[in-house]
Amino acid sequence: MIRFLIKGILRDRSRSLLPVIVVALGVFLTVFMSGFFKGVMTDMIDMNAKFSSGHVKVVTRAYAENADQAPIDLAILGVSDLKNQLQSAYPDMEWVERIRTGGLLDVPDENGETRGQGPAVGTAIDLLSPESGEVKRMGIQNSIVKGRLPEKPGEALISDDFAEKFSVAVGDEVTLFGSTMNGSMMFHTFVVSGTLRFGNSLIDRGAIFMDLQDAQIALDMEDAASEILGYYKHQPYDDIAAQSLTESFNARYSVESDEFSPLMTRLAEDAGMADYLAIAENMVGLMIFIFVIAMSIVLWNTGLLGALRRYSEFGVRLALGEEKKHIYRTTIYEAILIGIIGSFVGTLLGVALSYRLQTHGWDFSELTGNIGMMMPSVFRAQVTPSMFYIGFIPGVIATVLGNALAGFAIYKRKTARLFHELEV
Template structure:
């Protein structure tokens, strides 16, 4: 029977071409959109992780309670020992030290008189380490607008918009005014050697990037860091890996007291800010896309099935008149739709993966459209092909064809045997 139905579909192209084309287009869009949304969601997660949250983060309890204020008076101390222990406990995670701080930048003229001032958010990272991956992780080279990378102590980068606003030129000396780790006032001169633009308003509004050792010297934070960020070796965030790292971290902590504000704690990415909601949304997008395309394709295929049913009205009548049961006719219709769904899903998945691969490799530059965005998102949108993309298209492809055929085939049961010969004679 299966061979007979396949031969019928191949010989009668009007029965298969339109449904297969509809299924192929729908599946192609399903696969492409799933890869596209997955790519955007994951890139957004990774960008937020790279700049602020890490895949996991170690910090003190006191710092975590007021994280948005960068309370460096609650910073981690003796971080060389702490980082060494973390590398021993969790060797599959790359650990980097960071210091985030707020302050005021003073721009003097040749006489040392203030000509402009502006608030900044500073990020202290490892710029000069031999094995540092921080500049690559933050995509600093790609974000350079003017000047060069810092090559020696006391050289910094500032956001391009901030530099224009204050009239800062390359080579200008500026003064940072901030609070030290112990609550005193800090004054430190830096030389601006480059400007950067990340395409995100929160970063471009007023950010400076300096080597972490320069920040330690300025803020009196010897062998201290505000945060220690961890990044998974596979390069992307995973709830499973984060929970595993958290379990190992606390299992090896001795005499942990949640009352001590300086006790190191570990937070996963989803436990910081509103990132938990974003991670959950990224996980549910596949189901949402699949459901939408199942409904849309079912409606289209239902209408296509109704048109096909009208064209095949006489065929069904002959088959019923010859003694074939209504159940058998209906079942054969479902079998046909199943094969149509399989063929269309294979074609659609192939084309969907092709277009997703092109977007994954080359990306879509949206930097001009996203300029000034308040949300931290990548300016080059890329898809990401996952294992789910190889099979997710078959769900709407097969289910929608079966649903459409079932809805269209209900009319078979309304045919009355007593009228069949009258219809045939007419």
């Protein structure tokens, strides 16, 4: 009997191939979208971490309270010593110093008079040390539009938008005006080694990237930095691990009564990031839930229609003396088999495409160029353990439910009425 039924499944493509394709497609979409949403959200968090918050960040307590203003007068002093302590206490993390400052960027003409001027957002990172991972982390090399990376002190990269607006060419000089750490007036001239475009207007607007040591000299910040950022060397951001790290550091180094004592915060505590992380987590969950429900309805209907289409066959089988219970049971077994095969194929395809997108990414830079939100221009999926089972929810359960519902009529109706309905 089992062989007889399997023959029927294999020969009747509308009973085997078609439902398997529909189930596989539904499961593929569920699995892939789950990986894609998760990947994009993770990338957005990661991008914030790379440019702004780190996985954890150390600043002075006073700086943390006024972080929106990037107050360099509240920067960390003795930063090399603190960084060394961090590196020895937490070797699984990479620690980097950064300085953030604001000011005016002045473009002189051939006589040294101001030709153009605009607001600037200065970021100082370690651009020149060979062992520095900052250039790679921030994707600076790939974001250079003209010129090259700074190769010696006194060189800087400026926003390509700014360069276009004020006709600044590679090799020209620009002067950054601002105030030093001590509140004195600061002006420091840089040679433009190249121009940058990250594809994000928040970063691109008036950006100037300089070497950390140049900034320390210009801003009178010897052995000082606005912040020290920490990144997990071998794993993505993990909020639970980061919380444990910040608690251990703060218990050891941070003194509530000393506003210049260091304070470590985690990515989730960075301005708005806690809300963002919660929203991201909920959004991913919601999107996956909606997708699972939608695909469940589609697959339920497929199962329902598949069984309804076979009512005539069920009628014949009843007439030949097969029990209703047996027909119902074999319909369910068949749905389970189709559901499992379809879910397996769909999961395999979904995970494969997600993995491909995780390793190669999907370049959306032309579409995301003018978006003000900090988001990646290359979207990547993320393969997660849940992807290996999430597709089986719509794939097997919904398919079986659809068939069970269609088969319920067989079970409940009077045989003669059913016999008539089955068009026998």
